[in-house]
Amino acid sequence: MTPRQTSHRRADAQRSRAAILDAAVRLLNTRPDASVEAIAAAAGVTRQTVYAHFPSREQLLTAALDRVSEEAVAAMDAAGLDTGPATDALLRLLDASSRTAGRYPVLLQKISQLTVDPHTDHDRHAPVADRLRRVIQRGQETGEFDGRLSPDWLVAVTITLGHTAGGEIDAGRMSGKDAAEALHTSVLRVLGAVAPAEDPTGE
Amino acid sequence: MTPRQTSHRRADAQRSRAAILDAAVRLLNTRPDASVEAIAAAAGVTRQTVYAHFPSREQLLTAALDRVSEEAVAAMDAAGLDTGPATDALLRLLDASSRTAGRYPVLLQKISQLTVDPHTDHDRHAPVADRLRRVIQRGQETGEFDGRLSPDWLVAVTITLGHTAGGEIDAGRMSGKDAAEALHTSVLRVLGAVAPAEDPTGE
DNA sequence: CTGCAACCTTGACAAGGTGTAAGAGATGAC
DNA sequence: GTCATCTCTTACACCTTGTCAAGGTTGCAG
Numbered sequence: 277m278t279p280r281q282t283s284h285r286r287a288d289a290q291r292s293r294a295a296i297l298d299a300a301v302r303l304l305n306t307r308p309d310a311s312v313e314a315i316a317a318a319a320g321v322t323r324q325t326v327y328a329h330f331p332s333r334e335q336l337l338t339a340a341l342d343r344v345s346e347e348a349v350a351a352m353d354a355a356g357l358d359t360g361p362a363t364d365a366l367l368r369l370l371d372a373s374s375r376t377a378g379r380y381p382v383l384l385q386k387i388s389q390l391t392v393d394p395h396t397d398h399d400r401h402a403p404v405a406d407r408l409r410r411v412i413q414r415g416q417e418t419g420e421f422d423g424r425l426s427p428d429w430l431v432a433v434t435i436t437l438g439h440t441a442g443g444e445i446d447a448g449r450m451s452g453k454d455a456a457e458a459l460h461t462s463v464l465r466v467l468g469a470v471a472p473a474e475d476p477t478g479e
Numbered sequence: 480m481t482p483r484q485t486s487h488r489r490a491d492a493q494r495s496r497a498a499i500l501d502a503a504v505r506l507l508n509t510r511p512d513a514s515v516e517a518i519a520a521a522a523g524v525t526r527q528t529v530y531a532h533f534p535s536r537e538q539l540l541t542a543a544l545d546r547v548s549e550e551a552v553a554a555m556d557a558a559g560l561d562t563g564p565a566t567d568a569l570l571r572l573l574d575a576s577s578r579t580a581g582r583y584p585v586l587l588q589k590i591s592q593l594t595v596d597p598h599t600d601h602d603r604h605a606p607v608a609d610r611l612r613r614v615i616q617r618g619q620e621t622g623e624f625d626g627r628l629s630p631d632w633l634v635a636v637t638i639t640l641g642h643t644a645g646g647e648i649d650a651g652r653m654s655g656k657d658a659a660e661a662l663h664t665s666v667l668r669v670l671g672a673v674a675p676a677e678d679p680t681g682e
Numbered sequence: 683c684t685g686c687a688a689c690c691t692t693g694a695c696a697a698g699g700t701g702t703a704a705g706a707g708a709t710g711a712c
Numbered sequence: 713g714t715c716a717t718c719t720c721t722t723a724c725a726c727c728t729t730g731t732c733a734a735g736g737t738t739g740c741a742g
Contacts, residue, residue: 436643
């Protein structure tokens with residue numbers, strides 16, 4: 277039953293899989309507790325077909341998150357992490373992430389935090405975290421950022437602050453512009469950025 | 480059916496309610512997806528009795544969280560928020576919160592983030608957030624903290640950073656001591672604390 | 683263009699969760 | 713000791729996840 281994906285016949289199987297993931301991302305983004313049946317229906321497929329591709333609901337969610345994660349990673353890579361001052365690269369990276377995260381507010385805000393397994397979650401965020409860590413480490417080596425806090429902690433903090441900013445926007449407590457500004461300032465402060473432009477976009 | 484709690488007979492009803500909440504906190508802390516039946520059993524009560532006191536599973540979780548919240552608020556109030564420099568008061572407050580949060584790691588890490596309603600969640604954290612805001616505002620007024628970021632944002636950031644530190648501990652990626660140290664430093668940096676002792680506990 | 687393997691679908695089932703209901707029994711307040 | 717209040721038992725309807733088997737379609741190889 278399980279499509280073997282590596283062998284003989286996979287044209288329509290691949291198409292089904294893509295349709296399911298597509299529907300999953302779309303539905304879960306507006307209703308994180310959507311049932312497998314609802315996702316199947318939105319994909320124009322039967323519930324059993326979903327189970328033919330994904331062994332459990334959780335694995336389906338994982339695959340959907342991975343898809344979003346790939347999109348985020350692509351946007352980050354397009355931001356040019358290794359060019360220019362680390363501070364600038366980091367801000368570009370934050371903006372790129374914000375744009376992707378802004379496209380899937382509910383999905384990232386809710387689902388990514390109800391993962392059961394801590395190290396599964398860690399693995400999922402790894403590609404994103406790696407890029408962040410690279411920039412942060414570079415900044416620490418060049419002296420742009422303070423080196424007293426460990427890169428791992430700073431990565432976690434940066435991601436968390438990004439989620440916080442997104443949450444404030446979603447809750448309607450901050451405008452997108454204010455949140456981006458507060459996020460920039462806060463991240464730079466935590467990083468101990470020297471000569472913190474403090475607020476390059478403001479007055 | 481619903482115990483009226485305000486009128487005539489409430490001795491054993493109150494006792495049942497307390498036992499249920501007690502069991503809920505205890506069980507949910509180790510298994511956030513515990514069923515109502517499991518909670519009822521742990522409380523020495525039937526599932527229907529639980530439903531006699533709490534109309535739905537979600538309201539039960541809310542009540543359990545409120546109980547933990549009260550404990551945290553009590554600990555915070557005992558920390559003496561209005562005495563001494565705001566920086567010291569804030570650090571005392573963080574430690575008090577950490578101690579309470581450390582007692583309910585899973586419950587706070589998981590449950591408090593799968594709340595459905597954003598403003599319900601905001602209300603639940605209100606008592607905690609108010610005390611934080613009071614200290615932060617005091618620090619801003621005395622000039623101990625920088626005033627460029629809004630108190631509301633700083634409150635959200637501080638709570639979030641506390642959750643992050645707790646998460647790193649739970650995941651085994653940081654020791655309690657390291658996490659507390661990183662949390663102190665990070666919060667003070669975001670607040671723009673002047674003369675940041677940077678790390679009063681370390682070397 | 684025919685065959686066959688891979689895929690999808692229909693239908694049915696078991697297990698477990700939430701929430702509701704009615705009636706009999708136990709318990710505490712007065 | 714009485715009676716309202718609370719709890720228990722039993723039963724139900726509904727939804728969701730996950731599994732199974734049998735039959736119908738589709739696409740690729742030859």
